[in-house]
Amino acid sequence: MPRTSTSPRRGRALRVAASLAVILALAGYLAVQYVSGGRGAPRCTVGPADGGEGRTYELSPDQAANAATISAVGTTRGLPERAVTIALATALQESTLRNLDHGDRDSLGLFQQRPSQGWGTPEQIMDPVYSAGKFYEHLVEVPRYLDLKLTVAAQWVQKSAFPDAYAKHEPDARLLADALTGRAPASLTCTVPAxxxxxxxxxxxxxxxxxxxxxxxxxxxxxxxxxxxxxxxxxxxxxxxxxxxxxxxxxxxxxxxxxxxxxxxxxxxxxxxxxxxxxxxxxxxxxxxxxxxxxxxx
Structure with a gap:
């Protein structure tokens, strides 16, 4: 008849392993708390103006910094908020607002632009200011781009294999654009490491x-x-x-x-x-x- 009870030695080993797992989890939590000053993992939140009620969107400080750069480059060129929204939705789809040093074939950066297709050198494309500027340069050449659906305008620039993918990011991009172009006061806040x-x-x-x-x-x-x-x-x-x-x-x-x-x-x-x-x-x-x-x- 087979034994169904766990041997004492094996039981002790399991208890030790479980204890170590708990200790490691606690250590990881305390490390995050220490780095962020007790506020949890660094994060940014964008929402309605003046902290009012409504939809919010959460992103990392690194993503928020890249979004702010994209917005600043657009407004400095005198472009309207709609252009900034299109650019932000595109970057959300292409890179999740992260400045990636890899991608499909030779695609790089926030907008996954390709050096082989004339977007610039790898070093240039990895510069968020440059890559955002190049996106806007192509966007304003799209006929009546402000009147087009966001996904149509973005696809005209990007020539993506997934032409409808940009649409799902429009609500988040609008929320970000409201804050980053200054239309929604006190609507972006971040917790960052001390x-x-x-x-x-x-x-x-x-x-x-x-x-x-x-x-x-x-x-x-x-x-x-x-x-x-x-x-x-x-x-x-x-x-x-x-x-x-x-x-x-x-x-x-x-x-x-x-x-x-x-x-x-x-x-x-x-x-x-x-x-x-x-x-x-x-x-x-x-x-x-x-x-x-x-x-x-x-």
Missing amino acids: PAAGESGDAAEVRSDLVRAFGKDVLPSAGSAGASAAGTVSVPVRAADGAAPRRGWELAHWAVARAGTLRIAEVSYAGRTWTAGSGWRTERKESGAEAVRMRLAQ
Whole structure:
């Protein structure tokens, strides 16, 4: 008659293995908590303006940073929000907003552009500013692209083997475009890892990234009024026809999306302040154009 009970030695081995699994799981959880300052895994959330009720979309800080770059390149070229939505939906489908160094055949980057098809060198395509610019260059050549269905406009540029795939990303792309073009105030927030000991933000790096994304006119000329204090970068909000608030929120959301990479600890605009630990809060009522202020980790 076969024995059905587990031998003492085997039972002990199973208990030890189970205990080790629990310890490893706990260690992994504590490591994530330590790296992110007790806030869980780093993440970004975009939703309705001012934290209102409605649909939300969650993405990683790296994805948010790439989305912010795509949006900034589009608006800097004077393109409408619809163009930004098309670009974001395309990148969501092609790369899930990750700057991939691989793909089908020689496809690379956010839009999976191919060097062999004339999109640029591999080094150029792996630059999000360049690759977004090339996408927009081709998009504006599409006849009446603003009147087309999103998936039709995107496919005209991409020549994908899956021409209908872009449509499913339109709701998320619209939500992102609302925030990143500044139409939905205080609608993007991120939790990012606390800087390591001795690690601080670099104001020169922040200014360089601003200029690459938004053009040289985004910052005041050297020696002009409004120079940034030590450890901060101040960006004046300059927009015509009453569009200053939208421009300000575009810059503020860009800073939040890039906070993890650039080690930005705090972003302030229009009487509201974002911090990695608490999101957006209202500090004072304020109207009119002003500057977006970024306080760097020290």
